[in-house]
Amino acid sequence: MLNNWTWAPLVASAITVVLIIVLAFVVRGIAHRVITRVVNRAATGGSITSRFRKGAATDGIDVLLHERRKQRAETMGSVLKHIASIVILGTAVLTVLDRLTIPIAPLLTSVGILGVAVGFGAQELVKDFIAGMFMLLEDQYGVGDVIDAGAAVGTVEAVTLRVTRLRDIDGRVWYVRNGTITRVGNESQGWSRAYVDVPVAYDADVVGVRVLLEQVAEEVWADSELRESKIVEQPQVFGVEQLSDSALVFRLSAKTLPSAQAEVGRELRLRVKTALDTAGIPMVAVI
């Protein structure tokens, strides 16, 4: 046995080990570069999943969006690079051990048993991260947006790959795991709509009320202050929305800037009330 112990295989092993390590770092470098490029392309809208996507006008805020995209790309790229490094260097270590004829089965067994035990429990974590990555990739929402995340509704304060932090209208801070968000409603994209329902008495003059409401709509649209900062379209008067035994319900609808619907609604309610009072048309109860 001992006369097998010549230098030749030892040298060969050493060379192999060095080659493996060098190769691992080269592959890791390539992987990192590929990730950087792919993530950047994805973040700037060139990905497959976003090809179909043509949304609301977002032209005037390109610089801000560009910044947000860059940040997103970095966040995602960082995670992917960590994963790639672990896989490549882990493979290299195992290969080296194998080449040096050090048995790796016990190590794999230990890690495997633990891995399975943890794997089951960690699925939710992986789900959160995947959900977070796609959320960032598709730019579903960002800091400052008002969103409905199902578990909580509020203004986004922070976005990470695992959780989204919101602050609701009562000041409560919510941590929502991304994987639990099956659908998101974003109130800060494009426009919102304010509704005002006006129940008038049954014997009211239908045409008269309609004309009155249309006057209110025009006044509102003519109001330069509202028009500039709140409303994006002249409010519309819908006809008899509901026909009950006691009331005819008319509806006013106004497209507003994102998240301005509450304020516009209050203004419209005030004006409609005043106009009806002036015209002597009473509003009635809807039971």
Place this chain on the structure above:
Amino acid sequence: MLNNWTWAPLVASAITVVLIIVLAFVVRGIAHRVITRVVNRAATGGSITSRFRKGAATDGIDVLLHERRKQRAETMGSVLKHIASIVILGTAVLTVLDRLTIPIAPLLTSVGILGVAVGFGAQELVKDFIAGMFMLLEDQYGVGDVIDAGAAVGTVEAVTLRVTRLRDIDGRVWYVRNGTITRVGNESQGWSRAYVDVPVAYDADVVGVRVLLEQVAEEVWADSELRESKIVEQPQVFGVEQLSDSALVFRLSAKTLPSAQAEVGRELRLRVKTALDTAGIPMVAVI
């Protein structure tokens, strides 16, 4: 050991490697072509799953549909080609490593452990994509349709393989993962129906009311403006739909163009109200 080191096996190995790589690219080319053909056939309605499908008339809009189909085919084909490339080239790489007697077990172990860990968490992602592919394949809805996706109701703004983007009536933008949509209701296919319930007093002349309502229905159908752009069939008068202690409830039903039911309903309500007023028949409360 060293005198085993002759050129013969080296040359054989090199030839094998080249052959494997060439073969891989040939197979990949074939796979891509097959995918293109299958996807095109599926998108144009020749697939198994759509053979049973004979829906509402969609003849006048063939060109638009053709365009939509082509786009769909490209989206789906692109994903399938990526998958095929990864499988074929991955196999080629592993085979080459194996032929060069480079141990691939460590690599497989690393990737395997990670794969299982991620696999569990990624099921939802795969579900989303599968759901998205079939949704596209079956053309369940497209951009511009008004759909009820369970989690949200609104107009489709964008469709990707993973999520569907809707905008609801309040201007809120919803991102709904395709895999969470177990059933879809599409309001923009074929026709919609408007209903108006008319509760008249208990001692009203049943036949008279019926005649009156039928007159309204005829007038509406005679109205050329409505007929051209909104209604697709003369409204029907149903008999006593409900028999309560205080009221006889009649029902008017009108088939309209898709998504026009709200508008037609308002018009019908207005006309019925006016006709009843003229005839002096009061409507009553339904508690």
Place this chain on the structure above:
Amino acid sequence: MLNNWTWAPLVASAITVVLIIVLAFVVRGIAHRVITRVVNRAATGGSITSRFRKGAATDGIDVLLHERRKQRAETMGSVLKHIASIVILGTAVLTVLDRLTIPIAPLLTSVGILGVAVGFGAQELVKDFIAGMFMLLEDQYGVGDVIDAGAAVGTVEAVTLRVTRLRDIDGRVWYVRNGTITRVGNESQGWSRAYVDVPVAYDADVVGVRVLLEQVAEEVWADSELRESKIVEQPQVFGVEQLSDSALVFRLSAKTLPSAQAEVGRELRLRVKTALDTAGIPMVAVI
């Protein structure tokens, strides 16, 4: 090594490969024939699962049913044949590669990893198809039936192995995945039943009301028009269904043709109302 390179094994290999391929096609042919026969037998009611099944009378519509069955058999057979072809030819390819001493482990590894990844996500798809196959096999519903699929209620417009397409009463088109339908209610098999609840005043003549209602029932049954096209049995008068402080509630029940219950109900309500009015018996409120 080179002097092992004789023609003998090469020829043997070639013969083996040809034999395998021929065998594969033969087996595939047999499999297809077996599938055709089994599916036909299943679709025409000879299967195990339908042996217990003896339903409503469906005699007069045998031809139509036969056609439906044939179509069903084709749909199912087509899928099963695809699956059989894939398994048999896939096995043949792997065997050939194995015989040619081409290593198939790398290929299996690639496909396996992908397979597991997709497998988890694709369960729902498989569930849908299995549910669809049994639904067809058991003929639970067909195009034109009015069904309650849980997620949506409406008239079936199309049936595929994966989804069922319904149109509800408002004209909305619903796509329901077959796997999500845990129970189906079919309103178009055999007969339906119309109910009319008649709340009469507490001090009414109980026997008199009962006689009156029975007269209405007889009149309805005597009406040749209704009898021919709507009602399949003389309506029954149930006794005091509910005993409240303010009213005695009688119930009329009529077996009708499938899906005709709404119309019959309207007719019954009208007639009961008229009869009670004539007899001077007031209906009262049920709070």
Place this chain on the structure above:
Amino acid sequence: MLNNWTWAPLVASAITVVLIIVLAFVVRGIAHRVITRVVNRAATGGSITSRFRKGAATDGIDVLLHERRKQRAETMGSVLKHIASIVILGTAVLTVLDRLTIPIAPLLTSVGILGVAVGFGAQELVKDFIAGMFMLLEDQYGVGDVIDAGAAVGTVEAVTLRVTRLRDIDGRVWYVRNGTITRVGNESQGWSRAYVDVPVAYDADVVGVRVLLEQVAEEVWADSELRESKIVEQPQVFGVEQLSDSALVFRLSAKTLPSAQAEVGRELRLRVKTALDTAGIPMVAVI
């Protein structure tokens, strides 16, 4: 290599193959017989799981039950025999291939991958069949019983291993998968109970009302027609079931034949009402 090609191993192989096939059919025959005996014993109540079971009296209908049991045994036995045949013959085929030194790994791989893919999706199917087998084995319900299956309530029209077909009171036909039925309520076993709540005025003579109700109960029990065909025990009068501010609520309870409770309830209500009227005791509102 060729001079190894003697007849000896060929003959040995042939003999082995024949032996294996013969053995397989013998084992299959034995398995079928064992199944028949076990299933028969189970169906006739000798199984472990039904040892504890001692239910309502079912003596007079032994012949009918015997028939039902025989049918059940056949249904179950048929499925088990199919499974046994598949396992035994499948094993025989694989063994033969193995003996002929035909590689079976590729076949197993193909089938295995498909098997796993389908396996996940088919769990629900297996669940349905297992649930169906136990339902039959335990005779939870049969054709003609009125059951509450959770998803639907109605009369059982057909029972298969996978689904149960019900027809509800409106004539709707329900297909309920056996695996989704976590609990079943059978209204057709032994007896049912009819309840009538009698709210009398607060200042009524408590003892008098009680006596009155007991008289009604006796009359009902004395009524030979009811006693023969509907009621199985003299109705009981419960005391003051509820003590509200406005009423004392008495309760009448009558054990009836299965599913006759509605009819008996109507009869009791009529009689109680008449008796109270005669005695001049008013019933009052329970808010």
Place this chain on the structure above:
Amino acid sequence: MLNNWTWAPLVASAITVVLIIVLAFVVRGIAHRVITRVVNRAATGGSITSRFRKGAATDGIDVLLHERRKQRAETMGSVLKHIASIVILGTAVLTVLDRLTIPIAPLLTSVGILGVAVGFGAQELVKDFIAGMFMLLEDQYGVGDVIDAGAAVGTVEAVTLRVTRLRDIDGRVWYVRNGTITRVGNESQGWSRAYVDVPVAYDADVVGVRVLLEQVAEEVWADSELRESKIVEQPQVFGVEQLSDSALVFRLSAKTLPSAQAEVGRELRLRVKTALDTAGIPMVAVI
């Protein structure tokens, strides 16, 4: 090859096979005895899981309980013995086949594929049995007890390892799978409690009402009939349980024998009502 065919190995094989079979039966015998002893010990309360358990007094019914325990021990032991027999004899058969150099891989493959396919679907079955075993072991309920099993409430009619059969108050028979019962409420252990809420007018004499109710409580306790067969403690009068605008709500509480609370409640209601009437204190409405 043939001259290897000597008697020596054949004899050795035969001896081995006989030894294996003998050993298997010996091990099976031992296993059965161990099971009997363990189950008996568990059923008589010596198990680990029941060490902490010290419940309501159950002394007077020791013989009955002993019988129930013995039955339970037999039911459980029977199942465990079946399982042990299958494992031990199965192992023996495989070992014999292995010793006779008959390949068992194909058999294992067939059984394995089927096993996995069924295994997923059968989990619920295993859950039911495990739940049933623990339920028996912990003696959670027995035939005749009134239990709330979540899915149904009623009197236990039969208990098996898989399902529990109940009959509810309307005479409906419920089959509830043991695995679906996450919590059980048993009304027949130790005692029950009857509550009577007494809403008196706002201006009533609080102390007087309290004294009155305490007199009622004493009378009830003094009533030898009730005391013997229904009530186990003198009823308690709680103070002002609820303070509304219109009423002061007092509460009477009485500990009764198991399941006698309804009857005792009726008796208490009657007596309280009579006492209040006598004292001229009106009860008032609680809205």
Place this chain on the structure above:
Amino acid sequence: MLNNWTWAPLVASAITVVLIIVLAFVVRGIAHRVITRVVNRAATGGSITSRFRKGAATDGIDVLLHERRKQRAETMGSVLKHIASIVILGTAVLTVLDRLTIPIAPLLTSVGILGVAVGFGAQELVKDFIAGMFMLLEDQYGVGDVIDAGAAVGTVEAVTLRVTRLRDIDGRVWYVRNGTITRVGNESQGWSRAYVDVPVAYDADVVGVRVLLEQVAEEVWADSELRESKIVEQPQVFGVEQLSDSALVFRLSAKTLPSAQAEVGRELRLRVKTALDTAGIPMVAVI
């Protein structure tokens, strides 16, 4: 072959077997001792998970707690020791069989197939035990505590590793599986709080009412009987808790001993009512 049959290997085998068995018992002894020590440390609060935990004052009841802890430690230790014994002795048996060149593959196969089949179904059981162990370890509740376990609310009567037995206020005994308790509310730790809402008329003297209520609070606190046995802090008067159209709602809040809140609430209600009556301030309805 036979001349290989010397005594040397036989003796070696025998020695090895003896060594293995001795070693197994030594390791088992060590494992048991380690478990005892770890469990004791954990039960007395030295574990990792309880390091952060600093709860309500529990000083005066140290002896009782010590006893409870000891019992807990024994319960847990006993289970862990059983598991350790099974693993260690099972390993020893397998090793011995292996050394004696007895094939263990068939045994493992049998046990494995059964293990997988049972494993899926037994997860719930394992969950229950794990939940039970942590519940004991963290001392979430003990016999005598009043807890809200979600599925049932009541007094703990017994705690085992698998189920918790409660008795609710109606005398019903509940068995709740520990694994189904996702959160526990314990009413018997530290203190409880009693609330009394006082709706006074709109035109009442706000300051006057407040002063009155504060007097009641002081009286209650001054009452030595209550103070000693029920209340742990002077009751607080909150301001106008609710501002409706018809009433001003004040709130009294009192910290009490655990589970004494109902009694204290009754006392407070009585006193507030008396005080308001004396002061002539009417309470009003809150609709």
Place this chain on the structure above:
Amino acid sequence: MLNNWTWAPLVASAITVVLIIVLAFVVRGIAHRVITRVVNRAATGGSITSRFRKGAATDGIDVLLHERRKQRAETMGSVLKHIASIVILGTAVLTVLDRLTIPIAPLLTSVGILGVAVGFGAQELVKDFIAGMFMLLEDQYGVGDVIDAGAAVGTVEAVTLRVTRLRDIDGRVWYVRNGTITRVGNESQGWSRAYVDVPVAYDADVVGVRVLLEQVAEEVWADSELRESKIVEQPQVFGVEQLSDSALVFRLSAKTLPSAQAEVGRELRLRVKTALDTAGIPMVAVI
């Protein structure tokens, strides 16, 4: 065989074993150090997941936070170090056994079977720990915060890796498993908001009411006591929030210190009520 028994391999084995053990401890030391550094960095905000996070101002309480972070880092590090030790030393033991040619397969089998059995059941445990680690890492809440954990709402009393202990407003102590908390609402971060809805009569002077409410808001803000300790911004008066038939609803909103909203709300309600009374504006019912 025996003459193979030379000292050389024995010595080699011994050296190897010693080397393995030394190596294991070295690796363990390195792992512990790496964990300490990573955890510290994560806890002090340098982790990937918290990079995006920029929340409410928390400057004045840096020291306290620093302490909390250190504690968190220790808790997490301790668990990770335990895991690393188990993996590394377990691997070392297996490797030593392997080197000494002691068969480890039986051990692995025993542990594996048990591991799988427990693994399924333990997933929830792992989920709880993972959730707990991220909760600590992201500092979602700490002892003393008022949180809404879904299952319970209250003040955090203790935080461990597995459960969070809360005490709710009634004094009940809740143990909530971290893995069941899908979203957390923290009321103690930054600020809270108090709302007061003021319904005034329909014919009230809209402008006058608004002015009145704004005066109240200014007074509140001017009140130095409130401003210092409760309110962080001058309260805002929203316009007509709701326009019903009977009332105009105004809303007052005030940003307060965390958890002070209830107290501020009470104060605002009192002041608004007083101001309206003084001004003679009645509040009205909102049905």
